[in-house]
Amino acid sequence: TQLLEQSPQFLSIQEGENLTVYCNSSSVFSSLQWYRQEPGEGPVLLVTVVTGGEVKKLKRLTFQFGDARKDSSLHITAAQPGDTGLYLCAGARATGKLIFGQGTTLQVKP
């Protein structure tokens, strides 16, 4: 059973387009983290959201945590080829265990 569902699984867009990645669950998490992973490398933490309804911005990336702390979204404005990679959301349990979504593979073509 996949506790965190990410959509879409694959996304191929042109440079300059906007996109949104969704991360949904029926479970409540104490926090939710977004990571970006390059092939063969470890995931790199982008942001952590903790409070329901929280919105965080990181340059062209906007992260939102749902009011009920069960879902999140990542919106990228004016995507660039350097944004290409695997985006992972991860819900945190109070014990520290992270539940990862299957990931969204983003390809931004120049």
Place this chain on the structure above:
Amino acid sequence: DSGVTQTPKHLITATGQRVTLRCSPRSGDLSVYWYQQSLDQGLQFLIQYYNGEERAKGNILERFSAQQFPDLHSELNLSSLELGDSALYFCASSLRGGGYEQYFGPGTRLTVT
């Protein structure tokens, strides 16, 4: 660079063998986590240690074991290896153990032939 180090980077071994993967957490972090990443299963949590003690267990096989030493480095032992154990193994660390931000190492790619 996350500050988490893992060795070795690559490991090729035969079925039935035993290997040890090593992880050094970021300076000051007390919690270490181990993950397995394969193409068909995604990133799977294996086990967590906090200040030397096991804190949480995930989908870790009985053939696998881990420990965290007094200097906080951790080792993941994989025994009776099978072809299906081929995967990327990541270690992550965090300051506390309560689901806070985890920082991942570069991983060890294990290939079982």
